[in-house]
Amino acid sequence: MAKNRAFGSIQQDKDKASFFKILAYEDLWSESMRFIPHKFKTSVCKNHPLKVILKVVWGRSWTVSLSSFKGSYLMEKKGWEKFLNDNKLGDKEFLTFTNEGNNCLSVSIFKKNCKEMLTPRKTTIISSSSSFSNVKKEEMSDVSPIIAEGSRRGRKEKKERADEEEARKKSKKMKKKADNNNVYEASSSLVPTFSFTIKPSKLIVAAIPQDFANDHMPNETTKFIIHDPNGKPWDVVYYYTEGQKLFSSGWRILARKYGLAVGDFCTFRLIKRREMVLEVIHASQM
Known part of the structure; x- marks a missing residue:
C-alpha cells in the first residue's frame, strides 16, 4: 500500500x-x-x-x-x-x-x-477562454455561464476599485503611524507598494493586485523573501498563471507568525526584484 x-x-x-x-x-x-x-x-x-x-x-x-x-x-x-x-x-x-x-x-x-x-457548480469562476465544447448539451445551455462570467467580472472590477480606494486611504493612515525609526521608512516613497486588508481567504493565500503584478512581479512561479520591519526574512512561493498572481506556499506560516487576523491592514514594499518588506497595522490598533 x-x-x-x-x-x-x-x-x-x-x-x-x-x-x-x-x-x-x-x-x-x-x-x-x-x-x-x-x-x-x-x-x-x-x-x-x-x-x-x-x-x-x-x-x-x-x-x-x-x-x-x-x-x-x-x-x-x-x-x-x-x-x-x-x-x-x-x-x-x-x-x-x-x-x-x-x-x-x-x-x-x-x-x-x-x-x-x-452536476457542474453553478457559479462560474473560470476565465472567459475556457471551452464548453465537451459538454453534450444544447447550444443555449452554454449561454448562462458566459453571461454569469461577464456579470461576475463587472462586480469584481467594481469591488476591486473600491478596495483599492480603501487601501490608499489606509496606506496614508499607516504612514502617519509608522515608527520614525523604521529602517525602511526613508526609502518607502521610492519603491513600488501595494496594500490590502486581511480577509479570511488571505490568511491562506495572498492575491497580488493585477496592476502591481503586471508592472513589478516576475512572469514565472518563483521564491520570494518577505521581511518584517526588523529585517527577519520569510520564504514564500510567488505563484504565477495568466489569471492568478499570489503568494501561496509559506504564506500561511508567515501569516501565523505575524499574528495576522481579519481586518488587519498590510502594506508590501518591493525593495529588490524578489524581496519585499511587509508592514502591518492590526485591526485592534486602528
Missing part, C-alpha cells in the same frame, strides 16, 4: 484499480498532486502519445497529456490546471480516480461537506 501527501492508497475493486487525492489549494499544482501511482503505469496508459482522459459523472471529459516521471507518469500542468479551473476545485475536495480502460479515468468529486458533485 503506497501513500504520500497528495494521493491516497491504491485500492482494487475487482478489475478496476482506483486511487484518491485531497485537494489543498497551496499544493494543487505540485508534482505529487499530478503524479499517477505506479500501479497505473501499465493499466491506464497503453497508447501513444501519452495521455489520460479524466471523465466526471455528468459526462464531461478532459484530455490531459502525460510525461514520464520517477517510473510512472505525471499529468502535465496545462491539462491538470484546466480540469481544476473548469470544475472550480481547490477547496479541500476529495477526488477518486477509477480506471475505466482505454486511457480513461472516471473522477468522482466530493465537496468538503462530504456531498458528491453530480
